[in-house]
Amino acid sequence: MVEKELHDYIRLIQLRGCEEQTTEVKAAHCGCPEKLYDTISSFSNQNSGGTFIFGLDEKSGFSKVGVYDAQDLQKKVMEYCEQMTPVVRPVFTVCDEDGLVFVSAEIPPVDIADRPCFKTAKGRLRGSYVRVGDEDKPMTEYEVYSYEAFRKKYRDDIRNVAEVTLNALDTDKVNEYLSRKRNDRPNLALLSLEQQYELTGITRDNQVTLAALLLFGIYPQAFFPQLSIIATCVPGLEMGDVDLTGNRFTDTKRIEGTLSDMLDDALSFVRKNMRTATKIDKETGIRMDLPQYPMDAVREAVLNALIHRDYSFHTEGMPIQLVMYSDRMEIINPGGLYGRLTVDQLGQAQPDTRNPVLVTAMETLGKAENRYSGIPTIRYAMKKQSLPDPVFVDSRGDFKVVLYHKPEMIQKKMSAPSEESFANVQDERGLLEFCRTPRSRAEIIGYLGISSGQYALRRYLDPLIEAGAILMTKPDTPRSPKQKYVTADR
Numbered sequence: 001m002v003e004k005e006l007h008d009y010i011r012l013i014q015l016r017g018c019e020e021q022t023t024e025v026k027a028a029h030c031g032c033p034e035k036l037y038d039t040i041s042s043f044s045n046q047n048s049g050g051t052f053i054f055g056l057d058e059k060s061g062f063s064k065v066g067v068y069d070a071q072d073l074q075k076k077v078m079e080y081c082e083q084m085t086p087v088v089r090p091v092f093t094v095c096d097e098d099g100l101v102f103v104s105a106e107i108p109p110v111d112i113a114d115r116p117c118f119k120t121a122k123g124r125l126r127g128s129y130v131r132v133g134d135e136d137k138p139m140t141e142y143e144v145y146s147y148e149a150f151r152k153k154y155r156d157d158i159r160n161v162a163e164v165t166l167n168a169l170d171t172d173k174v175n176e177y178l179s180r181k182r183n184d185r186p187n188l189a190l191l192s193l194e195q196q197y198e199l200t201g202i203t204r205d206n207q208v209t210l211a212a213l214l215l216f217g218i219y220p221q222a223f224f225p226q227l228s229i230i231a232t233c234v235p236g237l238e239m240g241d242v243d244l245t246g247n248r249f250t251d252t253k254r255i256e257g258t259l260s261d262m263l264d265d266a267l268s269f270v271r272k273n274m275r276t277a278t279k280i281d282k283e284t285g286i287r288m289d290l291p292q293y294p295m296d297a298v299r300e301a302v303l304n305a306l307i308h309r310d311y312s313f314h315t316e317g318m319p320i321q322l323v324m325y326s327d328r329m330e331i332i333n334p335g336g337l338y339g340r341l342t343v344d345q346l347g348q349a350q351p352d353t354r355n356p357v358l359v360t361a362m363e364t365l366g367k368a369e370n371r372y373s374g375i376p377t378i379r380y381a382m383k384k385q386s387l388p389d390p391v392f393v394d395s396r397g398d399f400k401v402v403l404y405h406k407p408e409m410i411q412k413k414m415s416a417p418s419e420e421s422f423a424n425v426q427d428e429r430g431l432l433e434f435c436r437t438p439r440s441r442a443e444i445i446g447y448l449g450i451s452s453g454q455y456a457l458r459r460y461l462d463p464l465i466e467a468g469a470i471l472m473t474k475p476d477t478p479r480s481p482k483q484k485y486v487t488a489d490r
Contacts, residue, residue: 001051003095006104010097013053014062016430019134021048022449028054028103029065032076037119040081042131043107044088044117045139047342047451050131052077052090055102066100077105085120086110112340115147130396142314142397149312150339150352156312157355160207164223173216173258174202180364201357210311211357214259215365221256224316229255229262229302231269231322239323254319259306259358260367266302266322267295273324274405292405293329294381297390300374301331301401307358307368308399310335315397332400343392343452347375378403391454427469429460431487435470438484461485 001009009023019025022043026033036052043050054073057065067073074092081088091106110117116139119127128139149156181200182189188196197203202212213220214227221228233251235243242248251273255265274292305320315334323330337343339352350372353359362368378390382403391402434447441457450456464470465485473484 001093006093006095022050025053025056025058027057027065028067032073036080038129038136041117041129042136044110045115046131047109049109050107052105064100067103070094070101070103086114113151157211157358158201158204158209160204161210164208169216170218215361226317226319229266229320233273233324270298294385297378297381300377304374305331305333309333329403332398336399337394343394435485435487438486440484
């Protein structure tokens with residue numbers, strides 16, 4: 001950043017009165033702060049990087065105190081950065097204001113293939129951190145493993161399952177699968193059966209793989225009880241809500257079997273528990289059924305959870321969750337987005353594949369297309385039924401798809417907000433001030449500085465819209481590309 005940007009940054013921090021996902025404030029008027037390693041690590045391990053601002057005192061309301069010595073401070077911060085693996089190269093900016101000197105240190109993101117960035121002396125497991133809000137949290141063993149799995153291209157879908165033999169597989173399903181493989185690859189038929197098993201991922205080093213068990217097992221959950229789907233219907237908006245008779249769930253089921261079995265049973269569960277409206281076309285008299293959720297979207301969301309979830313030993317005790325609330329459905333699978341893919345790139349960029357054998361096998365079995373069309377299919381199916389766009393959330397260790405079935409969930413009309421609603425507004429990021437001039441979604445996302453645009457809007461903008469503190473300029477067409485958002489007059 002240049003000096004003017006640093007001046008603006010200081011004013012923005014004082015206006016908001018808080019640190020953020022990408023900002024850490026340090027006083028530094030009495031010397032270089034200690035223990036910068038945690039934040040250097042967490043900034044380096046997020047796609048957006050982060051920035052230290054030295055010279056503001058958080059304890060006194062982010063008042064200006066300046067730094068003790070700009071040159072020495074930069075030298076010591078650089079020493080901290082050189083004690084990281086990989087070494088971090090910060091970018092410094094210095095400015096003076098009100099007779100005081102301020103310093104910023106921008107910490108760039110480390111390439112995902114080199115993550116996690118950690119304090120060398122503490123080691124990878126104890127010295128790696130992740131940024132959560134304005135705090136630095138130690139990475140879990142699983143989070144560290146996730147980066148290592150991508151870097152070293154671990155193949156957890158074809159890891160050996162020592163206690164499983166070929167007797168645990170359905171021979172007819174295996175033979176049908178191999179027959180399809182041989183039709184596409186005639187040379188495969190020239191090999192011995194053992195070689196065919198090895199080349200198609202059924203065995204590895206003459207041991208049955210996890211993929212084979214999940215695809216063709218007679219009862220896979222006998223070995224991995226939690227590699228299943230827990231499907232639940234909640235009679236409210238949040239887990240813990242109860243119906244009039246005090247029931248927490250109106251229906252719940254543990255869905256087991258092979259991947260294909262679980263996909264089919266999950267769709268049956270959704271059909272059973274969602275409502276279907278009937279509409280008669282006035283011109284043709286033809287009856288049309290309108291389900292709460294388009295099944296094409298549900299199928300793709302469940303299929304993606306099954307074939308793209310993490311199957312490492314870290315997550316083998318975690319089932320997929322399918323929860324139907326009164327206003328939405330959530331499908332949550334263990335394992336966040338894999339590799340370099342971000343939420344904003346879903347459906348647009350070709351992703352790295354966590355479980356290539358499972359994906360190609362499900363394609364061979366006719367259950368998946370393997371053409372990266374799943375996310376576009378979900379979006380199109382929701383749009384075709386005039387429902388809100390699907391919401392995708394990539395968080396620490398899991399990935400969530402949220403499907404809303406009520407169009408009015410996003411179709412907020414412009415209305416005069418009450419004084420009570422304003423009193424309860426939580427404006428953590430200063431959006432009310434920013435939106436005094438009408439702003440587009442892209443402008444708001446850029447202002448918030450969060451890599452996941454959907455998360456940024458849902459977390460910080462939507463609550464202000466619901467409170468009536470921020471209004472849409474085109475309330476009748478909420479998803480209009482020309483939509484802008486403006487702070488309501490009080």
